[in-house]
Amino acid sequence: QSLNVVTMDQTYPVWVGDGAINKLKELFQESFQSVTKILVISDENVTNLHKDVLVKVLPEQIDWKWHTVPKGEQAKSFAVFEQCISFALESQLDRKSCILAFGGGATGDLAGYVAASFMRGIPFIQIPTTILAHDSAVGGKVAINHPLGKNMVGHFYQPKAVVYDTRFLRTLPAQEIRSGFAEVIKHALIQDASFLEDLMTNLQDFQAMDEQYLQKCLIRGIEIKANIVAVDEKEHGIRAFLNFGHTYGHALEAKMGYGNITHGEAVMIGMMYALYLSKKYFKLTLDLHKFQNWIESLGYQLNISTSISFEDLFNAMKRDKKTIGQHVRFVLLKQIGEPVLVDMEEKDLLEADAFIRSI
C-alpha cells in the first residue's frame, strides 16, 4: 500500500507493507538513476538482524557503503554525527549521493540530520524498522541531542521516500512494540474517534495482533500525521497537536534517564496526564477508567518512581520548547479528535501529577 506526503517543496511516497522493501529497487531505477553513491546508516541491532535483507535490494549498478552506529539514543550525539560525516567524506560521497536511514527513530533522526548537513543537504530515504518510526520517519523533523536537551539541534528536512517493510517489525522486543504503539494511540486520540473505538474494541493483546491489523493501524497513523504536516510543516500551529502527551512524557523520560523507559511508554503516562486535565477543563467524555484498564491490559505501566518529585518534572516541563514564562503549554482534548493548546498553571499540573501517582 502507498500514500503520499505533501509538503511545501515536494510530495513523497510512503510504501507500507510486507515486502515494501522491494520498492527500493524500483525507486532507484525510476527516480534516482543519477545517484552516484549510497550510504546506509544503520544501528548495531538492525545491522545484525536485517542487513542481508537490505543488501539484497540495493541497486547493483550503484556503489554502496554501510556505516553502523550505536543503538538507541546514543546515536543522536555530536560525536556519532561527526563520525558519520567523516565516513561520508572518506567514502567520497558527493552532492548526488543518497543516504538510506535504516533503523528506528533514533537512526532516522541522526541519518536525516547527516543528510541535511552533508554538503548543505543530499537526498535521503527513510527505511524504518520500528513501530514508533511510523511517526518519526514521516514529517521531516531530523535532529540530534545536546547534553542540555533532546532534539536541540536539527532541521526540517523531508526524505525523498519512506519504505516501510512491516516484516522488519517481527524482531521487535515487546517493550518496543508498546513504545511504538503509544504513538498510534496518540494519533487516534488527537484526530479520529472511530479509530480509537476500533482500537479499544479490537486490540487486546500485542502478541496476538495479526499483521494485517498492524498494517492498517500504521497506515492510519501515518495518514493522520501526514495530513497535519501537509497543513503545518514547520510547526507554526496545528503540528503542535502531535505533542499530545509529550510535555509530561518528555519530562519523565529526561528524569528517569533515556534507556530506563522507552519514549512511547513515557508518552503513554503523559497522555493519561493530559486526558485527566482534558476531562477537568473541557468535560471530555472519554471514560478514563475504561481507557486506563485497556492500556494496562496491553502492558503499559503507569507508576512513577517516588524518587522523582513533581518539582523535578515541573522544572523539566518549563524547559520544554513550547513554554512561555511560568506557564506550561499543553495539548489537551476538548473531545477525542479535537485537540487544543492551553497554558497550564503550576497548581493544575500538580493536581494532575497527584492523580497519576494515585493510579
Ligand code: NAD
Ligand atoms: P530507536 O531507533 O532507538 O529503536 C529502539 C530500539 O529498537 C533500539 O535498540 C533499536 O536498535 C531497536 N530496533 C530497531 N529496529 C528493530 C527491529 N526491527 N528489531 C529489533 N530491534 C530493533 O528508537 P525508536 O523507538 O524507533 O524511536 C525513538 C526516537 O525517535 C527518539 O530519539 C525520538 O526523539 C525520535 N522521534 C522522532 C520523531 C520525529 O518526528 N523525527 C518523532 C517521534 C520520535
Ligand code: ZN
Ligand atoms: Zn513521540
